[in-house]
Amino acid sequence: MEAGxxxxxxxxxxxxxxxxxxxxxxKALQNVSLRVEPGEMVSIVGLSGSGKSTLIRTINxxxxxxxxxxSVGPYAMVGLKGRRLREARGHIGMxxxxxxxxxxxxxxxxxxxxxxxxSSAFRTLLGLPSKTDRELALRALDSVGMLEKVWSRAxxxxxxxxxxxxIARALTQEPSVMLADEPVASLDPPxxxxxxxxxxxxxxxxxLTVLVNIxxxxxxxxYTTRMIGLRDGRLVxxxxxxAATDADFEQIYGRPIQARDKxxxxx
Amino acid sequence: xxxxxxxxxxxxxxxxxxxxxxxxFVAFTVATCIPAIGGIELDVAxxxxxxxxxxxxxxxxxxxxxxxxxxxxxxxxxxxQMALVGAVGAxxxxxxxxxxxxxxxxxxxxxxxxVRTIVNINRAVPDLVFATVLVAMVGVxxxxxxxxxFLFNIGIIVKLVSEAIDSADHGYMEAGRAAGGTQLKxxxxxxxxxxxxxxxxxxxxxxxLNVRISAILGIVGAGGIGRLLDERRAFYAYADVSxxxxxxxxxxxxxxxxxxxxxxxxx
Numbered sequence: 001m002e003a004g005x006x007x008x009x010x011x012x013x014x015x016x017x018x019x020x021x022x023x024x025x026x027k028a029l030q031n032v033s034l035r036v037e038p039g040e041m042v043s044i045v046g047l048s049g050s051g052k053s054t055l056i057r058t059i060n061x062x063x064x065x066x067x068x069x070x071s072v073g074p075y076a077m078v079g080l081k082g083r084r085l086r087e088a089r090g091h092i093g094m095x096x097x098x099x100x101x102x103x104x105x106x107x108x109x110x111x112x113x114x115x116x117x118x119s120s121a122f123r124t125l126l127g128l129p130s131k132t133d134r135e136l137a138l139r140a141l142d143s144v145g146m147l148e149k150v151w152s153r154a155x156x157x158x159x160x161x162x163x164x165x166x167i168a169r170a171l172t173q174e175p176s177v178m179l180a181d182e183p184v185a186s187l188d189p190p191x192x193x194x195x196x197x198x199x200x201x202x203x204x205x206x207x208l209t210v211l212v213n214i215x216x217x218x219x220x221x222x223y224t225t226r227m228i229g230l231r232d233g234r235l236v237x238x239x240x241x242x243a244a245t246d247a248d249f250e251q252i253y254g255r256p257i258q259a260r261d262k263x264x265x266x267x
Numbered sequence: 268x269x270x271x272x273x274x275x276x277x278x279x280x281x282x283x284x285x286x287x288x289x290x291x292f293v294a295f296t297v298a299t300c301i302p303a304i305g306g307i308e309l310d311v312a313x314x315x316x317x318x319x320x321x322x323x324x325x326x327x328x329x330x331x332x333x334x335x336x337x338x339x340x341x342x343x344x345x346x347x348q349m350a351l352v353g354a355v356g357a358x359x360x361x362x363x364x365x366x367x368x369x370x371x372x373x374x375x376x377x378x379x380x381x382v383r384t385i386v387n388i389n390r391a392v393p394d395l396v397f398a399t400v401l402v403a404m405v406g407v408x409x410x411x412x413x414x415x416x417f418l419f420n421i422g423i424i425v426k427l428v429s430e431a432i433d434s435a436d437h438g439y440m441e442a443g444r445a446a447g448g449t450q451l452k453x454x455x456x457x458x459x460x461x462x463x464x465x466x467x468x469x470x471x472x473x474x475x476l477n478v479r480i481s482a483i484l485g486i487v488g489a490g491g492i493g494r495l496l497d498e499r500r501a502f503y504a505y506a507d508v509s510x511x512x513x514x515x516x517x518x519x520x521x522x523x524x525x526x527x528x529x530x531x532x533x534x
Contacts, residue, residue, distance in 0.1 A: 062445060093446075094445040096442065100438040101438075103461070105456070109456055114446050115446075117448065119452075124456060127455075170446075
């Protein structure tokens with residue numbers, strides 16, 4: 001874990017009065033303000049369509065806020081373009097529901113994607129990673145227990161293995177903030193716990209700021225310290241995750257709790 | 268189990284519409300064969316009048332002159348060389364052009380449309396026109412043939428592969444962007460290996476086409492076996508023509524078998 005502890009400092013994330021309206025007129029986020037301190041582990045809870053994915057994507061600029069301000073460490077993300085935007089993204093790791101690996105490429109090169117913002121175009125085009133990049137990629141794979149699969153093709157891995165490779169890809173960036181968009185929604189319950197534990201371990205051992213979108217209330221309670229609730233693009237809850245009552249969840253969901261809101265009931 | 272009467276929902280009644288469509292097609296096809304209203308003139312009776320002229324030639328074609336075979340080796344080798352050089356050249360140039368012409372690998376709609384327009388114009392020119400013009404420009408021989416095949420292959424590969432890339436799923440691109448990668452780096456490390464089977468398929472197909480087409484290109488002076496074919500035909504040496512046609516047939520079939528074998532390995 002030496003490589004992990006050498007990672008750069010952890011950053012705060014702040015949204016001030018952020019709204020996002022898509023070109024088709026959908027108001028995905030409306031006047032959301034929140035501040036996440038460095039080293040916090042925060043879950044963002046809500047039904048699908050509540051604006052969770054949009055919220056997390058405004059943080060790394062995959063979605064541009066229509067109004068308001070987003071700051072991540074020293075970067076003001078709204079309106080950021082080109083080289084500065086890529087530089088900022090280089091400090092923000094992200095994992096996805098669908099893993100987003102290049103399926104026909106081996107694990108090693110998938111993880112090297114995490115060095116994009118830190119490596120020269122020349123080396124990337126020639127396919128010659130620097131010694132540092134290679135070392136970082138292998139250490140990250142080792143930290144999620146995937147080193148022995150380094151030369152396997154991504155499409156030969158199971159879902160849980162793919163998500164761990166995706167975590168390694170994000171760690172290879174040496175990020176200051178980690179974003180996760182529904183990281184366990186495509187996984188079976190034991191694997192889901194494994195991936196959530198990995199995220200918590202990264203948060204605790206490296207003190208990394210982690211924001212994770214999740215629609216399952218028991219995982220939010222168990223793994224995160226603070227919870228943000230979204231309903232119809234508005235922030236409707238912000239408080240400690242463990243103390244959130246069923247009534248709080250019903251308020252976030254806008255309906256009574258159902259079996260599918262918990263992972264346990266699906267096991 | 269009891270045999271209960273099945274309640275099958277009524278089949279949607281498209282019969283009238285379908286028969287109208289078929290009737291329209293038949294009417295249109297018949298109309299194109301009526302000269303009185305501008306259709307093409309099909310003088311079927313001429314077959315009966317003239318078949319004897321063809322019959323002598325057919326008889327000669329039925330008796331291939333195997334003694335002529337040694338004289339065909341060199342031109343056939345030239346044809347194969349032209350086919351290979353044209354296909355390899357096109358394969359190399361097709362990589363950047365295709366990635367420029369596909370939406371996921373080139374989000375800039377201006378440059379994308381420039382490349383697509385150029386390729387479409389290229390595709391609109393028949394190969395014999397290219398060959399005729401090039402023979403006039405660079406002289407009789409293998410060079411105009413190679414350039415013709417190269418241009419012809421570029422059109423096919425770029426169009427078919429870029430459309431296949433357009434319709435494929437590219438989740439890994441979002442990961443590359445989130446990590447701060449430029450489109451060039453994303454294409455090089457992930458999109459290219461991901462699309463390689465699509466490319467390989469068309470590269471092999473263009474090699475197949477080239478052997479077939481370069482046999483014809485010789486007729487307008489663009490080198491290879493076609494030139495010999497044209498020469499023997501001009502001397503009414505149909506037994507020689509026959510052996511050349513047989514040879515082309517055998518070579519084309521061999522190339523097809525070979526490329527099918529390769530294709531199975533690649534995918």
